[in-house]
Amino acid sequence: MSDILGLEGKVAIVTGAGGGIGRGIALEMAKAGAKVVINDIGVSLGGEGGSASPAEETKAMIEAGGGQAAISTDSVSDWESAQKIVQCALDTFGQVDVVVNNAGILRDTIFHKMDPADWRAVVDVHLNGSFYVSRAAAEPFRQQMSGAFVHMTSTSGLIGNFGQANYSAAKLGIVGLSKSIALDMERFGVRSNCIAPFAWSRMTGSIQAKTPEEAERIERLKQMTPETNAPLAVFLASDAAKEVTGQIFAARLNELFLFNQTRPIRSVHKAEGWTPEAIAERALPAFKASLTPLGRSGDVFSWDPV
Numbered sequence: 001m002s003d004i005l006g007l008e009g010k011v012a013i014v015t016g017a018g019g020g021i022g023r024g025i026a027l028e029m030a031k032a033g034a035k036v037v038i039n040d041i042g043v044s045l046g047g048e049g050g051s052a053s054p055a056e057e058t059k060a061m062i063e064a065g066g067g068q069a070a071i072s073t074d075s076v077s078d079w080e081s082a083q084k085i086v087q088c089a090l091d092t093f094g095q096v097d098v099v100v101n102n103a104g105i106l107r108d109t110i111f112h113k114m115d116p117a118d119w120r121a122v123v124d125v126h127l128n129g130s131f132y133v134s135r136a137a138a139e140p141f142r143q144q145m146s147g148a149f150v151h152m153t154s155t156s157g158l159i160g161n162f163g164q165a166n167y168s169a170a171k172l173g174i175v176g177l178s179k180s181i182a183l184d185m186e187r188f189g190v191r192s193n194c195i196a197p198f199a200w201s202r203m204t205g206s207i208q209a210k211t212p213e214e215a216e217r218i219e220r221l222k223q224m225t226p227e228t229n230a231p232l233a234v235f236l237a238s239d240a241a242k243e244v245t246g247q248i249f250a251a252r253l254n255e256l257f258l259f260n261q262t263r264p265i266r267s268v269h270k271a272e273g274w275t276p277e278a279i280a281e282r283a284l285p286a287f288k289a290s291l292t293p294l295g296r297s298g299d300v301f302s303w304d305p306v
């Protein structure tokens, strides 16, 4: 129990806490003294099926460590049921102080074959789910003049990734959501930040290496257990991060990243205005050297911060 965190007795909702990164965060929250609402519907990676067992297992783990936890098996991907997740915190523990939007599914397909149903399912859980649960907590946060949101984004959204148009769009949408919440709720003492986690979990466990370079990246990813992301999430939820809002962080094993904010990198001006032809002839040569190469999520393994 650490004084600087100020999480003792606070109430944290962690969505998708029945396994993987969410379970790691739920356990770390409890270790910091928070009471935890474990939200999970126990679905497959693609979002099918459903079981209370994963959430129950996390609850048992928290209670075995002397912590307090409650379970919500309501889906994040529906407006009405998202209200129940926040209500569970209020009914069980009388308050809510932290929301970690972590629940997730994957339906990877190359873009020209992407089915609208696979688009909707992924956007519903990640982007709409993060909105629904955050929006449900916004009123209690506003009334108590405090609260912290931590949302899981991904380098698939920040950089790009093959076969993940639905997931990448949702994950970059979450960044926009988080930044807007940070601005809109600053006046109520509420903060909102994103984490791009890295973990060898169910979500990444099926990645197949097609090149020796990818095989090397997978070996590195295997060292990144879901728990390695938890301290950053708990820090961002805590009073120790009271000056930190609207930011994007990442955890890469024992290394933490702070991402930059998108800024213009080149500018060209033409007093009489632009035509498409003038852009081709004059702007393009100026931009060419600075065009961003296509990137993939895995690039981050070979990155050094600028």
Ligand code: NAI
Pocket (backbone or CB within 6 Å): 015, 016, 017, 018, 019, 020, 021, 022, 039, 040, 041, 042, 043, 044, 045, 047, 054, 074, 075, 076, 077, 101, 102, 103, 104, 105, 125, 129, 152, 153, 154, 155, 196, 197, 198, 199, 200, 201, 202, 203, 204, 226
């Ligand atoms: P995971 O698949 O192990 O866990 C996700 C959990 O979310 C599951 O327990 C599942 O039952 C739950 N869930 C799914 N749909 C739900 C819904 N509608 N309502 C409530 N719960 C639901 O995944 P993992 O790896 O732990 O990922 C956690 C988060 O981190 C996700 O948002 C993921 O996109 C993100 N992430 C993970 C990365 C990694 O390297 N594993 C990389 C980048 C982002």
